[in-house]
Amino acid sequence: MTRLTKNDLSGLEQMLKRYDIGLANRTGLSLRAIACAAAGIQEDRFLQAAGSNSVYVVPVTAGEGIISGFAQSVGSIIEYLGFPANVSCGQDVSGFAEAVDGGASIVFMADDQKFIAANLATGCVIDNAAATARGYVAALNAMGKGLKGCDVLVIGAGRVGTVAIAFLKQLGANISLFELNPKRLQRWKHTGINIEKNLFKVLPQFKYIIDASPEPEFIDLAHLHPDAAIAAPGIPLGLTGEAYRVFKERVIHDPLQIGVAAMLSMAVR
Ligand code: PYL
Numbered sequence: 724m725t726r727l728t729k730n731d732l733s734g735l736e737q738m739l740k741r742y743d744i745g746l747a748n749r750t751g752l753s754l755r756a757i758a759c760a761a762a763g764i765q766e767d768r769f770l771q772a773a774g775s776n777s778v779y780v781v782p783v784t785a786g787e788g789i790i791s792g793f794a795q796s797v798g799s800i801i802e803y804l805g806f807p808a809n810v811s812c813g814q815d816v817s818g819f820a821e822a823v824d825g826g827a828s829i830v831f832m833a834d835d836q837k838f839i840a841a842n843l844a845t846g847c848v849i850d851n852a853a854a855t856a857r858g859y860v861a862a863l864n865a866m867g868k869g870l871k872g873c874d875v876l877v878i879g880a881g882r883v884g885t886v887a888i889a890f891l892k893q894l895g896a897n898i899s900l901f902e903l904n905p906k907r908l909q910r911w912k913h914t915g916i917n918i919e920k921n922l923f924k925v926l927p928q929f930k931y932i933i934d935a936s937p938e939p940e941f942i943d944l945a946h947l948h949p950d951a952a953i954a955a956p957g958i959p960l961g962l963t964g965e966a967y968r969v970f971k972e973r974v975i976h977d978p979l980q981i982g983v984a985a986m987l988s989m990a991v992r
Pocket of ligand 1: 782790791
């Protein structure tokens with residue numbers, strides 16, 4: 724998992740409304756609606772939960788430590804979606820104890836390996852990778868006005884790509900997969916998933932792409948179908964600057980927003 728930097732999160736809180744408008748222009752859905760589609764719940768259920776849950780975000784010093792602005796960015800997304808959110812003053816165990824003492828029903832926290840939302844009332848724990856996958860597939864599904872019967876290329880069969888494939892299957896998409904790691908690929912053989920071996924040869928054939936790889940700037944303009952829609956949960960973005968400039972109105976990519984929103988909706992469903 725690529726570790727975010729302070730720069731990745733710069734301005735996120737201040738630009739949430741502009742980001743949401745951009746998302747609606749690309750998908751026809753708001754961030755909240757995409758989160759609800761990822762969790763399979765109605766928006767009124769989500770808003771009802773907003774009135775009966777208190778969320779804490781706890782900074783965690785493990786591993787490479789605190790990312791400046793990470794907990795604050797997570798809290799701002801949660802508040803933007805209508806839930807009361809606090810960032811604990813304390814870190815780690817102290818922060819978790821503060822959250823429980825503060826009446827938290829949902830706690831968000833991340834080390835370098837996992838980012839979770841834990842619903843203390845139900846015991847449900849949502850992983851960011853799974854939520855991000857479902858959120859980005861929901862966004863692509865909206866862009867395509869339904870992916871049933873559509874050819875979709877998934878790049879990368881890591882934690883995000885694997886959940887994306889499962890959700891795409893539920894939606895009835897025709898799934899093709901490109902994965903460099905033979906061990907990761909092994910599990911998908913004989914599953915009905917079409918395995919692609921030459922990425923740059925087939926990329927121009929796909930109108931729908933999920934880039935779930937951490938590879939930077941490997942998809943160029945020449946590699947893309949003229950009508951391509953790209954949902955890119957992978958960090959950093961896999962499109963070159965030139966490809967992004969041309970396709971940006973059909974590219975879904977953010978450092979945290981869709982993943983956190985989907986974690987929240989999946990934690991309260
Ligand atoms: C959850 C993000 C999405 C992409 N990469 C993941 C990442 O950067 N993980 C590390 C998060 C560390 C947070 C740090 C803090 O500030 O609490 N422990």
